[in-house]
Amino acid sequence: MIPELGNLALMLALCLAGVQATLPIVGTFQNNARWMALAGSAAAGQCLFVVLAFASLMASFIQNDFSVAYVAANSNSLLPVFFRIAGVWGGHEGSLLLWTLMLALWTLAVVLLSRQLPRATLARILGVMGWISIGFLVFMLFTSNPFERTLPGPVDGRDLNPLLQDLGMIVHPPLLYMGYVGFSVAFAFSIAALISGELDATWARWSRPWTLVAWMFLTLGIFCGSFWAYYELGWGGWWFWDAVENASFMPWLLGTALIHSLAVTEKRGSFKSWTVLLAILTFSLSLLGTFLVRSGVLTSVHAFATDPRRGFYILIFLAIVTGGSLALYAWRAPKIGLGGQFSLFSREALLLVNNVLLVVAAGTILLGTLYPLFLDALNLGKISVGPPYFEAVFVPLMIPLLLLTAVGPFLAWKNDSIQAVLGRLRWLALGAAVVAALALLVFKTSVMVAVGVTLALWILFATLWQVVQRLWHAPAGTSLRQRISRQPRSYWGMVMAHAGIGIFVVGVTLVKGMESAQDASLHVGQSVTLGAYEFTFSALKKIQGPNYIAARGTFEVRRGADSVATLHPEKRFYTVQKMPMTEAAIDRGFTRDLYVSIGEAAPDGAWLVRVQHKPFVSWIWAGCLAIALGGALAASDRRYRMGARQRAAASPPISSPVHSFV
Amino acid sequence: MKRFALPLGIFLILLVFLGIGLRLKPQEIPSPFIGKPAPAFTLTLLHDAQKSFSPKDMLGKVWVLNVWASWCAPCRAELPALMALTKEAAIPIVGLNYTDTRSAGNKWLASFGNPYQLSAFDSDGKVGIDYGVYGVPETFVIDKSGFIRLKHAGPVTEDDIKDKFLPLLKELSGG
Numbered sequence: 014m015i016p017e018l019g020n021l022a023l024m025l026a027l028c029l030a031g032v033q034a035t036l037p038i039v040g041t042f043q044n045n046a047r048w049m050a051l052a053g054s055a056a057a058g059q060c061l062f063v064v065l066a067f068a069s070l071m072a073s074f075i076q077n078d079f080s081v082a083y084v085a086a087n088s089n090s091l092l093p094v095f096f097r098i099a100g101v102w103g104g105h106e107g108s109l110l111l112w113t114l115m116l117a118l119w120t121l122a123v124v125l126l127s128r129q130l131p132r133a134t135l136a137r138i139l140g141v142m143g144w145i146s147i148g149f150l151v152f153m154l155f156t157s158n159p160f161e162r163t164l165p166g167p168v169d170g171r172d173l174n175p176l177l178q179d180l181g182m183i184v185h186p187p188l189l190y191m192g193y194v195g196f197s198v199a200f201a202f203s204i205a206a207l208i209s210g211e212l213d214a215t216w217a218r219w220s221r222p223w224t225l226v227a228w229m230f231l232t233l234g235i236f237c238g239s240f241w242a243y244y245e246l247g248w249g250g251w252w253f254w255d256a257v258e259n260a261s262f263m264p265w266l267l268g269t270a271l272i273h274s275l276a277v278t279e280k281r282g283s284f285k286s287w288t289v290l291l292a293i294l295t296f297s298l299s300l301l302g303t304f305l306v307r308s309g310v311l312t313s314v315h316a317f318a319t320d321p322r323r324g325f326y327i328l329i330f331l332a333i334v335t336g337g338s339l340a341l342y343a344w345r346a347p348k349i350g351l352g353g354q355f356s357l358f359s360r361e362a363l364l365l366v367n368n369v370l371l372v373v374a375a376g377t378i379l380l381g382t383l384y385p386l387f388l389d390a391l392n393l394g395k396i397s398v399g400p401p402y403f404e405a406v407f408v409p410l411m412i413p414l415l416l417l418t419a420v421g422p423f424l425a426w427k428n429d430s431i432q433a434v435l436g437r438l439r440w441l442a443l444g445a446a447v448v449a450a451l452a453l454l455v456f457k458t459s460v461m462v463a464v465g466v467t468l469a470l471w472i473l474f475a476t477l478w479q480v481v482q483r484l485w486h487a488p489a490g491t492s493l494r495q496r497i498s499r500q501p502r503s504y505w506g507m508v509m510a511h512a513g514i515g516i517f518v519v520g521v522t523l524v525k526g527m528e529s530a531q532d533a534s535l536h537v538g539q540s541v542t543l544g545a546y547e548f549t550f551s552a553l554k555k556i557q558g559p560n561y562i563a564a565r566g567t568f569e570v571r572r573g574a575d576s577v578a579t580l581h582p583e584k585r586f587y588t589v590q591k592m593p594m595t596e597a598a599i600d601r602g603f604t605r606d607l608y609v610s611i612g613e614a615a616p617d618g619a620w621l622v623r624v625q626h627k628p629f630v631s632w633i634w635a636g637c638l639a640i641a642l643g644g645a646l647a648a649s650d651r652r653y654r655m656g657a658r659q660r661a662a663a664s665p666p667i668s669s670p671v672h673s674f675v
Numbered sequence: 676m677k678r679f680a681l682p683l684g685i686f687l688i689l690l691v692f693l694g695i696g697l698r699l700k701p702q703e704i705p706s707p708f709i710g711k712p713a714p715a716f717t718l719t720l721l722h723d724a725q726k727s728f729s730p731k732d733m734l735g736k737v738w739v740l741n742v743w744a745s746w747c748a749p750c751r752a753e754l755p756a757l758m759a760l761t762k763e764a765a766i767p768i769v770g771l772n773y774t775d776t777r778s779a780g781n782k783w784l785a786s787f788g789n790p791y792q793l794s795a796f797d798s799d800g801k802v803g804i805d806y807g808v809y810g811v812p813e814t815f816v817i818d819k820s821g822f823i824r825l826k827h828a829g830p831v832t833e834d835d836i837k838d839k840f841l842p843l844l845k846e847l848s849g850g
Contacts, residue, residue: 255748290682297686332690336683343680383689385810386696399746399774530778532785592755595786612785621785 016081016160019069023160026062026117027150029055033120034143037136041209049132052139053124059146060117067114070159071101080166083107083159089172089589091560099183100173105323106159111186112303113149115194116142123198123223130219137205138198145197148330156323172560172589181241189234189261193299195227196268199275200296203289204338207345217279217288222653224275224292225506228268229644235261236637244597249530249608249625251633254403259382260302263375267295270371272644273364281426283354283361286346287368293342297335298375303327305382358431360424363417370414377406415468415518418511419475441478445471458526465522472515476508503650510643517636523629530625534615541624547571548580548609548624561587563596566620568609570600582609606630708823713740713815714805721772721780721794728769728795730821737847739840740815741791741831742771742803745783747811753830757790760836764844770794773803773811816840818847 033055040048070083074097079085087103102111120142127135153159176182202220206212238258243251252258271291277284355361381402423437435442449467452458458466483504484496491499533541540549552567563585570577580598587594597610605628612621708714717729730740741757743750761768770791772780777796784794797803806815807826816825825843827835 253746253748286679294682328690328693331693335686336690339683339686343683346679383692383696387692399744401774530782532782593788610786613788623782623785 015069015072015076016078016162019066019073020158020160022062022065022069023150023154023158026059026066026113027147027154029059029062030143030146030150032143033059034140034147037143038140041133041136041140046132049136052136052143055143056117056120056124056139059143060121063110063114063117067101067110070107070110071098073160074098074100077170078166079168079170080162080164081159082161082163085163085167085170087173088170089560090169091589092170092173092178093559095183096173096178099177102186103173103177106153106157108186108190109149109153109157110159112190112194113146113153115187115190116146116149116197119191119194119198120146123201127219134205134209134211137208138201141201141204142197145201145334148334152323152326152330156326169589172587175561175585175587175590175592175594176245178587179241179245181237181245185234185237185241187234188230188237192227192229192231192234192268193261193264193302195223195230196264196271196292196296196299198223198227199271199292200338203292204341206349207289207338207341210345210348212285212289212349214279214282217275218653220292221272221275221279222648222650224268224272225644225648228265228272229641229648231261231265231268232637232641232644235265236634236641239637240634243630244599249528249597249610249627251524251630254381254400256382257302257306259378259403260298260305263378263382264295264298264302266371266375266378267291267298270368270375271295272647274368277361277364281355281361284365284368285349286342289346289349290342291368291372293335293338294372297331297338298379300327300331300334355426356428358424358434359428360421360426363421363424367414367417367421370410370417374407374410374414377410378403381406412464412468415472415514418514419472422479422507422511423475438475441471441474444474462522462526465518465526469515469518469522472518473512476511476515480508501650501652503647503652506643506645506647506650508643509646510640513636513639513641513643515636516632516639520629520632520634520636524627524633528625528627530623532621532623534619535622536619541622543624543626545572546577546607546624546626548607548622550620550622553620556583558585560589561585561594564611564614566609566611566622568598568624570607578607580607580609582611584611584613601631603631604629708807708815709826711823712821713817713823714802716795716797716802716805718771718795718797718802721770721777721784721796724777724796728793730817733767733769733817734821735819737766737819737844738817739766739768739844740771740806740817741768742773742806742808742811742813742815743794744773744775744811745779746775749830750812751787753812753832754787754790756831756833756836758788759833760831760840761790763836764841764848766844766848767792771802771806772796773808774798774800816843816847 033052036048037050037052037055040046040051070081073081073084074088075094077084077088077090077097079088083104083106084100087107088097088100092100101107120139123135123138123142127138130138199220202216202223206216235258238261239251242253243249271288274284274288274291278288419441420434420438423434445467448470449463452463452466453460483500484493487496487499529544531541531543533539535541535550537550537553540547542548547570549569549571550566551569554565554567556563556565563583565581565583568580568582570580578600580600582598583596585594585596586592595610595612597608599609600607605626608625608627610623612623614620713730715730717727720726720728739760757768760766768791770793772794775796775798777798780794780796784791795802800808806813810828812830814825814827814831815823818824824847825839827839831840
């Protein structure tokens with residue numbers, strides 16, 4: 014009964030999405046206020062039904078209703094209840110439902126938080142979001158219905174993929190989708206602006222907090238996925254340039270470009286048509302990511318569905334959404350104009366360079382991801398593209414970008430002189446050069462490590478120096494707290510995100526350049542040394558999990574005479590899916606992680622053990638979190654809340670998701 | 676006006692490729708190598724640089740050559756199926772470790788399991804080119820006289836083992 018209700022809820026949601034996508038937009042052309050006002054109620058109703066559908070699927074999972082094909086494929090009665098809940102988005106159909114749910118929630122947020130927008134603009138924005146929602150609902154109902162029954166149902170389910178049975182995997186997809194879908198708001202704003210031909214600083218101001226929040230979620234989502242891969246895939250890597258990872262990284266790069274170019278559009282009125290294009294492309298890449306992952310065009314562990322009908326549908330959808338918007342752009346963008354002028358050396362110019370580098374980086378990743386497909390389609394031969402390509406093209410693009418990250422905030426808008434900026438930065442540049450020389454000569458690091466650390470310190474010091482200068486200029490007697498609170502939150506967001514980049518680069522460089530590992534075949538009681546650490550394999554125990562059996566090792570780690578940690582890596586075997594899994598054990602630290610994983614047992618009872626010393630891994634995670642926090646700070650800027658406050662005076666207060674991230 | 680249409684043009688080209696890509700089935704492309712002798716090579720072993728392997732060593736046996744790399748995520752997905760194959764048919768599987776490093780490859784085998792009798796170490800991918808490898812993983816079945824009889828692109832699934840590999844291996848071993 015519950016699955017049928019869920020199915021009905023989806024159909025009703027589709028009907029309401031149809032209303033939301035058509036009448037309000039028609040209303041804007043006929044100046045029919047009642048039709049325009051329909052957008053909000055239709056969106057709210059649609060959201061209600063999508064939430065109902067999602068709850069129905071969740072209920073089917075919790076109750077182990079294996080007559081629902083999707084539940085049977087992704088759950089098992091032995092699975093703990095929180096993993097059953099996560100199973101809702103563990104496969105193709107449920108992921109789509111999660112996507113749709115996120116879209117409905119974002120749309121509702123727009124309805125609730127954008128009452129200060131002109132009625133026609135709001136109607137257009139909601140209309141565009143309605144079209145996207147129709148696309149996903151139709152896709153779900155006609156090709157990938159999560160509520161489909163098989164009667165009689167199997168006695169038990171096939172279990173959730175063991176790789177996904179982990180906390181990191183529970184939160185990773187919702188965060189990622191919040192990011193993907195969140196970009197649809199900026200996209201809808203842009204399309205609305207193209208339709209009406211009105212594109213000004215207010216437009217950029219409205220788009221900014223939405224884009225920042227979406228970007229923050231995407232950052233967190235990618236962070237979670239990477240963090241998960243690090244400990245769950247068992248070989249200690251954290252980024253693999255897998256097609257699916259690339260699919261999430263490309264929108265992030267473009268989203269980063271977008272938040273910078275929106276800043277220019279808001280502050281200086283420049284970059285107008287470029288910003289619109291970026292908003293369209295960012296969301297299109299989010300859709301393309303969905304296409305790549307879901308169509309089976311590229312082989313990947315993440316590609317669950319290889320039904321060509323599904324791939325064809327997403328392709329048509331992509332053609333309509335992206336093709337339609339780019340056609341609209343080609344037609345209307347000349348009207349919008351380019352906006353204000355600026356000199357070759359100014360903050361605008363530097364941000365333009367930032368944008369170009371980010372877009373080129375995203376383009377090279379897109380090329381690398383699709384290259385095997387292109388060549389195959391042209392019958393030009395067959396190649397595979399792996400990490401070597403991505404590292405070779407990505408790193409050279411990032412070096413100038415990192416160099417400029419530090420410089421950007423020191424430049425004035427519109428026009429600045431190179432001499433003046435060099436004057437502001439010469440001591441920092443000298444300091445960074447000294448550090449690089451020290452690293453090379455005293456610590457004898459590789460050139461890559463020296464370059465990476467120098468760039469990171471360059472960013473960190475420049476950001477700090479910038480803060481000191483900003484806080485210095487205040488009337489005498491101003492307390493430090495006043496000085497800090499006088500700067501807008503968006504400024505602190507920028508500082509936080511840039512510092513996060515610096516911290517991240519330290520982590521990436523040192524892990525890549527200084528990590529060490531040792532493989533050994535050990536019996537219980539034996540030990541292996543890695544650098545200053547001695548790992549003793551002190552015990553092995555068989556344990557029984559809810560849906561797996563495992564061998565659990567105990568490793569005592571000592572450094573000289575001091576005991577450092579006791580680690581418990583596991584080798585699990587998931588009985589339903591017949592899949593072995595390596596659960597690594599990690600002792601995390603400020604300057605290093607110690608990583609132990611166990612492999613196969615040899616017939617003589619020796620276990621293959623890999624111990625790794627990974628310097629500064631935690632800095633990678635800390636950097637990501639700081640970047641995301643920067644996004645949250647910037648999104649919570651008072652400037653964006655002004656409208657909310659005015660509105661609060663006129664209408665009953667509404668709790669707003671955007672503000673609660675502060 | 677024209678430059679504003681440029682993104683649309685690029686996108687349309689991309690769309691055409693994606694459309695063609697959708698119709699291609701990477702798993703089903705007939706390989707020009709089928710029915711031809713397996714290209715000869717001599718490579719050192721992944722776990723032991725002192726020893727080497729050549730397809731000649733396998734003459735008289737039906738065997739499976741599986742191309743893999745530690746950086747390849749789908750290779751990991753097909754491991755259980757390869758393990759099942761070694762259990763269900765007494766057929767040696769030889770790994771071709773493709774554009775990888777020795778340490779990464781060995782680590783990978785140690786962590787996830789090793790279905791291979793041995794792995795040949797093709798660090799620069801030259802042997803892979805001779806075999807027309809365009810994406811990892813790929814799997815070849817080679818008969819007693821050294822001829823390629825089947826090429827499978829993409830991860831091998833348990834169904835592939837049941838429907839494609841086992842019947843063919845049975846036929847080749849019997850004949």
